[in-house]
Ligand SMILES: Nc1ncnc2c1ncn2[C@@H]1O[C@H](COP(=O)(O)OP(=O)(O)O)[C@@H](O)[C@H]1O
C-alpha cells in the first residue's frame with residue numbers, strides 16, 4: 001500500500017477548498033455591474049502523501065475524473081522553468097501563462113490517459129497541465145516524491161467553481177510543502193492571513209489559466225477567501241474582486257437541473273436581446289445592478305452577520321433573490337427545468353429561489369426562510385428527486401481554504417484517527433467523503449483550520 005511508503009519526516013496532510021454560487025448579478029456582470037458570489041459547503045479535498053527519498057515520482061490521483069498518472073520527477077522540464085529570466089518565486093505575482101513554459105509541459109501533460117476517448121483525455125490533459133505548471137513553478141528538482149489524491153463533492157462543469165476549488169487546493173498544498181505558509185491559527189495577525197490567502201489565490205489563478213484559458217478570477221478568489229466576494233468588470237481594465245468578510249453562514253438548498261448549459265450561449269442570448277431591444281434590456285440590467293447594490297448595502301451594514309442582524313434582514317435578502325430571478329427570466333436565460341424547480345419550491349413556501357450562474361440549465365438556489373419544517377423540506381426533496389433533479393443541502397458563506405495537518409482527526413474521547421488513503425479513495429460518493437473527512441460535518445472533530453480574511 002502506498003501509504004506505508006510515506007516519509008516519516010513529512011506527515012500526510014489534507015487541504016480543502018469550497019465551490020461557489022453566484023447569489024446576485026449574473027449576466028449584468030458582463031455589462032460592468034457588480035455581482036456577488038458566495039462560497040458553499042460543497043468542497044474539494046486533496047490528500048498529500050510524501051514518499052520515501054528513494055521514490056523519485058509524483059503521482060496525480062484525481063479519482064472523480066479517473067485520472068491516475070505518475071511522472072518521474074527527474075524527467076520533468078526543470079531547466080526551462082529554472083532559467084533566471086523565467087524563474088518564479090512563491091511571492092511572484094503571475095497573471096499570465098508563459099508560452100515557452102506551456103510548450104515545455106505539453107509532452108508531459110499529453111502523456112496522460114493515452115487509451116481514453118479524446119473528450120475525456122482533454123479533461124485529464126487540462127488538469128495535468130494545471131498541476132505541472134504549478135508544481136514546476138513552486139517546487140524544485142530536489143523535491144521528494146508525492147502522491148496527490150483528490151476527491152470533490154462539487155459537481156463538475158455545473159458552474160459551481162469545481163476547477164477553481166481544485167486549483168486552490170493544489171496551490172495551497174504546494175505552498176505548504178515548500179513551507180511558505182504559516183498558520184492558519186486564531187492568533188494570526190490579519191495582515192499575515194490576508195497575504196497568505198492572496199498568495200494561495202494568485203497561484204490558484206495560474207492553475208485556472210491552464211484549465212480555462214480566460215478565467216475571470218471570481219471563482220478562485222471566493223474559493224480561497226470563503227464567505228463571499230463582490231466582482232465587477234471595469235471595461236478594458238482588470239476586474240475588481242473584493243472579499244465580503246462579514247457574510248454569515250446561511251442554509252441553502254442547491255438544486256441541479258442536470259441539464260447541460262453553455263455560459264457562452266446564454267451570454268450571447270442576452271447580447272442578442274440587447275441588440276434588438278436596447279432600452280428595455282438596459283433597464284433590466286440596471287434593475288439587476290440596483291438590486292445587487294441593495295444586497296451589498298445590506299451585507300456590509302453593521303451587525304449583518306450577527307444572529308439578530310440575520311433575522312432582521314433575511315426577508316430583505318430573500319426578496320432580492322426572488323426579484324433577481326424574475327429579471328433573469330425576462331432576459332430569457334431561464335429554462336423550463338429551472339422554472340419547474342421554482343414552482344415546486346414556491347408551493348412549499350420554504351424559501352426564495354433563483355437560477356444561479358449562466359442559466360439555460362445548470363443550478364437553482366433556494367435560501368431557506370427561518371423555521372422551515374424539516375418534514376416539508378424532506379417532502380420537497382423527494383418530489384424534486386422523483387423528477388430527476390439532484391439536490392444538495394448546503395451552506396452559503398462557507399469557510400475558504402483550510403488545512404488538516406497532519407491528516408489525523410482527534411475525536412473527543414475516541415483518540416486519534418489517521419485518514420487512510422485507501423479509505424479516502426474509496427469513500428462512497430459525496431456523503432462518504434464528507435463522513436470521512438468532511439469540513440463542518442462532524443463539528444466535534446478537531447483539526448481543520450482555515451485562513452480567514454478579517455480585513
Ligand atoms: N473533482 C475534480 N477532479 C479533477 N479535476 C477537476 C475536478 N473538478 C473540476 N476539475 C477540472 O476542472 C474542469 C471543469 O471546469 P469547468 O467546466 O469550468 O467547470 P466548473 O464550472 O465546475 O469549474 C475539469 O475539466 C477538470 O479539468
Ligand SMILES: C[C@@](O)(CCOP(=O)(O)O)CC(=O)O
Nearest residue numbers: 026027029030159263357358
Ligand atoms: C453569465 C455570467 O454573468 C456568469 C456565468 O456564470 P457560470 O459560468 O455559470 O458560473 C457570465 C460572466 O459573468 O462571465
